Amino acid sequence: MPRRKAYEAKIDYLQILDENGKFDARLGKDTLSDEQVIDAYEQMWICRELDETAFKLQRSGRMGTYPQNKGQEAAAVGSALAMVRGQDWLAPCYRENAALFMHGLPMHYILLHWMGDERGNQIPEGVNQTPLSIPIGTHMLHATGIAWAMKLRKEKDKAVITYFGDGATSEGDFHGAMNFASTLKVPVVFFCQNNEWAISVPRHEQMNSPTVAQKAIAYEMPTIRVDGNDLFAVYKAVKDARERAVEGGGPSFIEAVTYRLGDHTTADDARRYRDQKELDAWLEKDPLIRTRKFLESKDLWSEKQQKKLGERAKKIVSEVVKTAEGIGEPSTNDIFDYTFAELCDDLKTQRDTMRTSSLGQHPEQAGLRGQAERV
Amino acid sequence: MAQLTLVQAINQALDQEMERDERVIILGEDVGVNGGVFRVTEGLAEKYGKHRVQNTPLDESGIMGTAVGLAMADMRPIPEIQFEGFLGPAYDQLVNHAARFRTRTRGAITIPMTVRVPVGGGIHAPELHSDSPEAIYAHHPGLKVLMPSTPYDAKGMLISAIRDPDPCVFFEPKRVYRSFREEVPEDEYTIEIGKAKVVSEGEDLTVVTWGASVFQCLEMMDELPEDVSVELIDLRTIYPMDIDTVAQSVEKTGRCVIVHEAPKTCGLGAELIARIQERCFLSLEAPVQRVTGFDTVMPYYKLELDYLPDAARIGEGVKACLAY
Secondary structure, three states, X not given: OOOOOOOOOOOEEXXXXXXXXXXXXXXXXXXXXXXXXXXHHHHHHHHHHHHHHHHHHHXXXXXXXXXXXXXXXXXXXXXXXXXXXXXXXXXXXXXXXXXHHHOOOOHHHHHHHHOOOHHHHOOOOOOOEOOOOOOOOOHHHHHHHHHHHHHHOOOOOOOEXXXXXXXXXXXXXXXXXXXXXXXXXXXXXXXXXXXXXXXXXXXXXXXXXXXXXXXXXXXXXXXXXXXXXXXXXXXXXXXXXXXXXXXXXXXXXXXXXXXXXXXXXXXXXXXXXXXXXXXXXXXXXXXXXXXXHHHHXXXXXXXXXXXXXXXXXXXXXXXXXXXXXXXXOOOOOHHHHOOOOOOOHHHHHHHHOOXXXXXXXXXXXXOHHHHHHXX | OEEEOHHHHHHHHHHHHHHHOOOEEEEEOOOOOOOOOOOOOOOHHHHHOOOOEEEOOOOHHHHHHHHHHHHHOOOEEEEEOOOHHHHHHHHHHHHHHHOOHHHHOOOOOOOOOEEEEEXXXXXXXXXXXXXXXXXXXXXXXXXXXXXXXXXXXXXXHHHHHHHOOOOEEEEEEHHHOOOOOEEEOOOOOOOOOOOOEEEEOOOOEEEEEOOOHHHHHHHHHHHOOOOXXXXXXXXXXXXXXXXXXXXXXXXXXXXXXXXXXXXXXXXHHHHHHHHHHHHHHHHOOOOOEEEEOOOOOOOOHHHHHHHOOOHHHHHHHHHHHHHO
C-alpha cells in the first residue's frame, strides 16, 4: 500500500512597510503612488478623528454603544483603495468605517446607525454596500450571494469584498460562505481583520490554527497573511485578490494581522482581560504613526501639513456630528412602514391604533364594551 | 386543461416564472439534474441550464444566506430547503436577515425571494421530515407564510410569491404532492397572498384549516349526518392571515373548530382563537375547539397517524362544539 503526500500547502506573509516606517522598495513596486499614500494617510486620520469623536459622543450620552476602529485604519483604507468605488460591493462588519465613507457612504450614516436610527442603514442609491453587520459572520454569505449574482449576470470588472474579524471565522456561516464561494467560483474577497481579540477571547482560545489564513486552504482558495497595519501590504494583497476575482479566478482570502487598540465597544473594559504590556507594544505599531514615518522619510509630509490635516479632520467630523444630530427623530410610523413593501390590513390597524385605547387591536374591539352593555 | 398533481403544478409555475424572468433562479440540495428529492424541479436544469437550477453544498444556512445576497443584488432566488426539519440551520438567515433587511435599511435593501419547503407528516418519512413549523415563521415579522393545499392554488400562489417584493416561505404539504390531480390552467395566473378560500359553504359550524388537513376535514364532513352543515375554510396563507373571511363565517355559524397538524400550544390555532374572540365574541355559541397535533415530539412514522388529526378525531371536535 503506498503512503504518499496527499496535499501540501504553504502560507505567505507579506510586509512592505515595517513598524519603523522602513519600506521594501522591491515588494512595494507598483503599489501606491505618493499621492495615493498622502490621500490614504489623510483618510486614516479622518477615520481616527471620527472614531474618537464617536467615543466621546457615547461617553457624553449623545450616542449608544460604539465599537472603536482605532488601530485598524490601515486595513480599512488599504483595502478600500484596492476596490473600485461605485462598481464593487462592500459587505462590512463594523470596524472599517474608512472603507465605508471612501466608497461613498455619507459619514453621518455611521453615527446615525450607532445613535439607534435605522436611517443610518438607508444606503443611498449608487452606494454598493450592505449595512454594518451586528451579528458576527452572517454577512459573508450575503457577500457571496451578491458576487454570485455578478457572475450569473456576467458583469465585467466587478467584485465584492467582505470584512470580518478573527472570531467570525469560528462561525458556521463563515465556512459556508467560503465553501459556496469557492465551489461556485464567484468574485469575492474575504478580508479578515485579525485583531487578536473577539471581545475578551484571545485568538489562541478562538482557534487552534496558528494563522487564520490557513483556513482558506480547506477551500482551495488563494490565501495570504499580511501585516494589517501596513497600508502597502494590505493594498497589494487586496488588489491581487480583486484582479483574480474579476478575471474569473474566483474568491481569495486575506488575513490582515492588526490589533484592536480600543475596547471591544464602549460597553466593554478590556483592562479586565488584556495585559497592558501587550497593548503598549501594539500602540507603537499604530498604522497612523507608521504611515506618517514613511511620508516623512520621503519628504512628502511636514508639520504644517499635519496641522492642516488635523484642523480639516476636526472640521469634517464636527459637521458630520451636526448633520447626524440635526436629522431629527424618526416617525413612529417607521416602526411599521418598512415591514413589507405594502402593509397588510392588520399591520395598518396596529399602526393606526398604536396610541389609542384599543392598544393595537381591531377597531371593533375598542367598541366591545358598548356592544356588551347593549346586549 | 391538464390534470396535474401538486408536484406538477408547482413545477409548471417554476418553469413559467423562469421563462418569464431570467432573474429567477433555483438553488438547493439535489435540485439540479436529479430534480429535487420530490422531483419538483424535474426538467428545469435541462431546460434553463445548471447555473439557473444550482445544486448547492449541503448547507441550509448557506443556501438561505446566499439567496439573501442574490436577492439584494436584484435576482429572484428560489431556495429549496429539502424538508421543513432542516429549516433549523437556516433559521438565522431567514428570520434575522431575510425578514429584517427592508426594515433594517428603511427600504434601501429588500429581499424578494421565495423559500420552498415541503412540510407536514403522513408520508412515512424518517425523523425531522414530518413537522409543521408554520406558526414559528408566522411569528417573525417580515415574512409571508403560505401553505396551499391544492394543485390549482399552489400554482397561482407560487407565482404570486415569486413576484412578491418580500420574502415568502412557501410550504408544500408533501402528503398532497401526488395524492390527487385537478385541472390546472396552462396559462399563468396569480392568487392573491393573504386570501383564504371557502372550500364549502355551510350554516352550523366553521372549520378552519390549511395544508394537508383540508383533506382530513373533507373526509370528516363526508361522515357527518346529512343535516349538519359545515363551512370549511382553507386558510391558504398563514401570514398575513385572512381573519376577515374567518370572522365572517364564524359570525354566521357561531361555532368554530380549528384543525392543524402542528402542536397545540402556541400553534396558529391559538392566534386564530384570539382573533375570533376579538371579532366575534358576541356571535359565539360555543368555545372555539382545536383539533391539533400534540405537544410532543412528532413520532417516527409507525405512530404518525396517531399523532396527526384524522377524520375521526376532527369529527369528535365538531360534535363537541355542536353539542355545547
